[in-house]
Amino acid sequence: MKFTNGAQELTYGRLQDYLSGSLFKSTMRASDDQPSFDLVYQDTTLIELQVLPWDTHPYPDIEMAIVRASSCVAIGCHPELDLLRFLLDENRKIRFGSFQTDDAGTVFFANRILGGEHMDPTELEVCLLSVGAIATRYSDIIIDKFDGQRALNSALPSKL
């Protein structure tokens, strides 16, 4: 595993520590080559946790990294305009994180927090819980409303 900077490495270690002792400890899996983890929320929702280096940031003397937690909500939804309007509307109501889309039309829910030295453990946990809870709730709503499907490798109905 190669790390881009020290903050990324530190963050990775701390995530590992946290996850090993948390409610996610039995479902967490670490990637072999990338600084990222997979974990399952409430037996149904897969969350991907990544540690990203932050090279250009306001503090020239220290290193920083970012933690991104994301979960795939739905794919193949339409009509696109209604979907996007809906997602942006909901974003306003959601406390932490936001809905995102990619080129393929996959809908994610993601949240990012500051990693490194100053990462706060409670904030990390709230981040993970919010991603898990929102993705779980909205997956059904969006699939229903916009005729989508569940994403591959996600939303497994049975216990892992």
Add this chain to the structure above:
Amino acid sequence: MIKRIPLAWLNLTHDRRRFATSLAGVGFAVLLMFMFNGFMNALYDSQLQLLNRFNGEIIIVNRLRTNMFVPRAFARRRLYQARAFDGVQDAYAMYISEVNWKNPETRKSRGVRVIAINPDEPVLNIPEIETYQQLLKLPETALMDTKSRVEVGPVEPGIISELADRRIRLVGTFTMGTDFASGNGNLLMSDQNFLRYFADRGPEEDKRSFATVDIGVVKLEPGTNVERMVNVLRENLPNDVLVMARDGDNGFVIRERNYWQENTNIGFVFSLLTSMGFFVGIILVYQILYTDVADHWAEYATLKAMGYKNGYLLGVVMQEAMIISVLGFIPGVLVSQLLYTAAGNATGLFFQMTPERIVNLLIATFIMCLVSGAIAVRKVQTTDPADVF
């Protein structure tokens, strides 16, 4: 009942060989003390063997007779005077001297003690006198002490040899025992024979005759108060004689013992040797205890680090001292008993192991072990356990 782990006992016995060696060491010190003490007492006790056989409660001697074997006589008349008093059953005469006896086999002469009494009178508590009563009345006869030393030669009845260059025939034997004032042996004969041989023993001794007596033995009527009689006789007999009770704190036996204690080096020498035995014991026991403490220093320090007080460690060392002192004492006593018998046979001296002497030496052994324990313990108390770590 569940109680404390006996650390002292377990530590001592864990190494069987070392435990045995420790007991042997203590036993050895005990043995030394018993032997030296034993010799000292044997020498004194031996001096008193004859005295303890006197058949009487009061003794009369010439005032100048500072110990029993000083050749000073007094007038027989004094005995007649003594007999006159109420309460006196009888007063017997006894003669005593040192003479040369020729060993019939080697032809070498040795000094022996000769004791003479009237065979008809019950002067001494020696049963053989009665057995050989008639034979003793014959001229030139005597009984020989079987406990005499080997140098005296054969002692069976019938042996003929020379006594003070005169012929003498042994008609029987008795048992008494030698002492160091006359180391070789005792002969017993009648007073008549005695006077035939020894009326004039030269300038060193008072001339003897029937008119003189060496030692007077006074037998009292049963139930008479001895002290009162002693005072009566003292007041009424002239000052040239000394009247004393045989037994008791101011008695003849004690006087005799004190004489030998004060006028010879026996007491000093043997007390010194006994003390040396004591100190050998202290050093041995200290060595044993110290080795245990030193070998287990880290363990004991760990106990202190755990929170055990100094007092506990003191207790363990003291218990070890007690255990080896008691357990080492037992073999020491037993071997001493054997050696007493052997020494008694070899020297003819009277070796006696009385309960009082055992108790005294047991106490000495305790003290010996307590002292060494106290010294060993100081080492434990003064060292900081933290220094071990």
Add this chain to the structure above:
Amino acid sequence: MVKTQPQSTFDPPRDDLAVHIQHLNYFFGAGDLSKQVLFDISLDLPKGQIVILTGPSGSGKTTLLTLAGALRRLQDGSLRVLGKELVGLGDRALVNVRRNIGFIFQAHNLFESLTASQNVEMAVELTGNFSSKQDQAVAMLSALGLADRVDYKPQSLSGGQKQRVAIARALVNHPQLILADEPTAALDKKSGRDVVTYLHNLSRQEGCTVLMVTHDNRILDVADRIINLVDGRLESDSTPNAFVHSKTQEAIAEVSADMFIM
């Protein structure tokens, strides 16, 4: 020679600290031979923390440990252990403090003449529990995996087993403070890891504080805090697992998406 500070200049005692050291100086020897080994040490160890003390040889780590264990008399500074001030205490009082501390030494220092159980019982006897001492000893030895060795004498035990007996002895009275001096030095990797894991679990479950002097890099991960001592001075004080432990240990209720929607 540093002047002794009067007690009134030190902070008052705190309930949450197992060990509270303020401006501690310590000298070996006296007079001309006096050599200072600890310089102005100040340290707070909260209850339930697992702390590792490292540093080069001669840095004073073992000395600091023995001071915290009430094994030496102190004159200068303030050292409070389990609420008791040790500076100025006489030998008698120090002995009493030691009974509440479990000290694990580098050498097992077991009595060859006693069985494993008896060695551990020696510690229980200090508390006066004569009737239960054997049960307590056996239970403690079993917890360390020595249930089938309780009646063996040290000469029949391996090095690792002997050290575990020594540890059982130190812990059988469930002390609130455990001090360990190179506890894994004489052990192989597995035994060492087992011992350290046991101490870690004990600390978490019973809330006892562990202060360990060690060079063993294999076990550093078990510590909440690593303190580095060099030439009698505190060089660094890092908290490798602080991230996780600084998180508030709040219980998590049933999480619902409504919590995150305004």
